[in-house]
Amino acid sequence: MGKPNGSVHKDGFQSIVGEPSIMGPQWVGMYTTDPASPAAFTREDFEAAMMHVIREPNINSTAILRADILYEDQFELVDGEPKLASSHTEEFELGDADATYINVDEVTPRATALPDALNLYTKCAIVRRMLPRNPYKDAVLNQTCLVLNGCDPADSETSAIIYHPHLDESDSCPFYIPHVKQVAILFHKGTVSVHYIPFDSMRANDNELLRDESQRVVRTAYRLLQTAFKHSRGVKAGYEKKVNHDVVVDKVRFQNRYISLKKKHSKFLVDNWAESTDPKKHVFEDISIAAFLIELWIKVYGEDFRSRMQFRDLGCGNGVLVHILASEGVKGYGIDARHRKSWAIFPQETRACLREQVIIPSILLRPHPDMKQQYPQLEHNGRLFPVKVAHEYIAPATIVYASEDLLKSPQVNIAEFPKDTFVIGNHSDELTCWIPLLGCPFMVIPCCSHNLAGQRTRFNVRKSKESNGGSAASNSSYAGLVDHVEDIAEQLGWRVEKEMLRIPSTRNAAVISYENPLMGSFPTPKAYEVLQAEGGAENWIQNTMALMRGHPRSH
Structure with a gap:
């Protein structure tokens, strides 16, 4: 009692x-x-x-x-x-x-x-x-x-x-x-x-x-x-909310869309889950992200957005987000370095939208604009990229990749997308800081902190942000990563918006932009400056090629 x-x-x-x-x-x-x-x-x-x-x-x-x-x-x-x-x-x-x-x-x-x-x-x-x-x-x-x-x-x-x-x-x-x-x-x-x-x-x-x-x-x-x-x-005590939701997309529209998508997709995805992770967390998180994206695209492109844009989900992982968007009639596809078990559960229409490729942005392979101006016939920068490999059956060896070959490889995606492309980086790890450099409207949900070389690192929140209402307590590794993505995007001319998504994850900050006066001109001279300032992305290609499925280094 x-x-x-x-x-x-x-x-x-x-x-x-x-x-x-x-x-x-x-x-x-x-x-x-x-x-x-x-x-x-x-x-x-x-x-x-x-x-x-x-x-x-x-x-x-x-x-x-x-x-x-x-x-x-x-x-x-x-x-x-x-x-x-x-x-x-x-x-x-x-x-x-x-x-x-x-x-x-x-x-x-x-x-x-x-x-x-x-x-x-x-x-x-x-x-x-x-x-x-x-x-x-x-x-x-x-x-x-x-x-x-x-x-x-x-x-x-x-x-x-x-x-x-x-x-x-x-x-x-x-x-x-x-x-x-x-x-x-x-x-x-x-x-x-x-x-x-x-x-x-x-x-x-x-x-x-x-x-x-x-x-x-x-x-x-x-x-x-x-x-x-x-x-x-x-x-x-004067408590103020630390997080403001629903800044970019209206809450009612998002939640109504979420309910609709959940009804249509959650049972199939949970019942047929093929990964070892918790299906409910991942399924409902991706349903939330899909609902947010669809309402964002309606806001940006109009109710007929399906005929006006397409998406690329970089580092798409289990493919759930791609499946939901494709099932809702949105054109596009997802790219990941490794095929996932979950891909097999999807209908053929979804599997056709999933590509097993590594991503090497073309800015690392194409000639610099100054060089291209002098030699317009050049399509690659002539660089060679040695990658050390090891295997239990052979002696250690070095494979050398040429920029010319990488540009043509079907296993490599150089991220040169059509002008109507919207890029998604949903906890895309090493790709996170790259996405503003690709020249397409985007939404990035940062997760793990990597630099442009793909190496784990920690970024600090900019001093200007701290003095403008921030605090030392907010200078966490995650806050630093989110701020660094914003910083790169703003340097490149993107008008950045930020939304704290209603998803079951502590990594829920979305950096969003769909306006840039230089869109269509990438890679801009500023993009090369940012690339140089970030360390030149040295070893990105070597680290990326090591992820390829056929490589002796297994995952």
């Missing part, structure tokens, strides 16, 4: 089930913070925190994707009476017809039980549409959210948040919200407390279920109190 009523938990929270609720007789008090230790934040702090949670309900539950705010009224007291100050409504598309919906046409606030014992008025009335991560399993639901304030000056520090789901019966209550009629989170006299109006079936047993702390509905009340208390203290 868990802790008895009135017991104190390790964080000082107390169960108050069985005690008369300050909200009135129809309410059941669940938990409260310690009344003997008043909170060190104000009503304004509490309301700021709770308004953020109302707009971002995924803070309380990982089963919730987001909330769309359909209706919002703001009121203010005039001569002791609440008067409407502003009103706003917005329409959102419902999405897939196969999803489950409950009362989604009810877009005005439901009549809600205000506390009897407290003299409160409605300061803000919101109707939000709750979208679960799996709308084919958990229903999409509208919910009234009220922010109540005290009418009397003596209650100026009192505030209540009430959640009222638009439900007609208890059996239809979705998993992701508490299984009760209404929820209240009250800030009063320095304490925060959570209260429920139970369904009638709970009241039938004298709320016995609500006394059992092993029950999910009770644990949820505890978490709601934790969230309200923690976030209110964070507002008081």
Whole structure:
């Protein structure tokens, strides 16, 4: 049964089930913070925190994707009476017809039980549409959210948040919200407390279920109190978000696209996973990236983007991202130095979009522009690249590759892509810093830090970035790599945008650019300068050729 009523938990929270609720007789008090230790934040702090949670309900539950705010009224007291100050409504598309919906046409606030014992008025009335991560399993639901304030000056520090789901019966209550009629989170006299109006079936047993702390509905009340208390203290302390999402692509469009792609592709990919890695992490991560890319391309190229661009996924690995994009009708292909087991699970249409090649950017093989101007017939720079090899059956030897031969080799991709190409670098390791040099619009998601020679290295965040709001704490190896990719791109004339992607990875920074006045003129003189400043990419070709499948050095 868990802790008895009135017991104190390790964080000082107390169960108050069985005690008369300050909200009135129809309410059941669940938990409260310690009344003997008043909170060190104000009503304004509490309301700021709770308004953020109302707009971002995924803070309380990982089963919730987001909330769309359909209706919002703001009121203010005039001569002791609440008067409407502003009103706003917005329409959102419902999405897939196969999803489950409950009362989604009810877009005005439901009549809600205000506390009897407290003299409160409605300061803000919101109707939000709750979208679960799996709308084919958990229903999409509208919910009234009220922010109540005290009418009397003596209650100026009192505030209540009430959640009222638009439900007609208890059996239809979705998993992701508490299984009760209404929820209240009250800030009063320095304490925060959570209260429920139970369904009638709970009241039938004298709320016995609500006394059992092993029950999910009770644990949820505890978490709601934790969230309200923690976030209110964070507002008081001046907490600011370290990461801003949805800067480049609209969140609603991205998430709707994600739901659609997940429905179409996740089961096949997870059920047929051929690698030793966790399928769910990789599959859902690549579905998220595909959703982001498609919405980015719609933004950049328009709804008809499929006829206006094609992609190249450099270092495509397991090929999942290529499969999803190709299945969605996007032209393009992926390139990787090694064939992966996963490639065999894909249909022929996808396998035709996967190429086993090493990538050697043509800037390393073509003549310098100055040389080309003097000798226009030259197609290669005449360089030779010795690569030492070893094998258990032969003595150590050296293979010499000529730039002329590498330009013609079917096993080598020199990254000279059509002008309508968009380049993807999804955790592309050694290729990461190269991608801005290729002259195509791109999105890079950096992962492991390598220089242009393919060697592991560490880059520091530029001093200008640190002094412009950065800190020493942000100068991690990953932050340095992301900043270095931005730096290379900006030197080459790219207008860079950055997005922290909603993917299950700590390596989630995307460096994006699709605007450059010099596009079509690569490699530019600046590209050669950057290449020289980065160390000349010495040994890139030798390191890259060692990755070839037929080479004695196996992987």
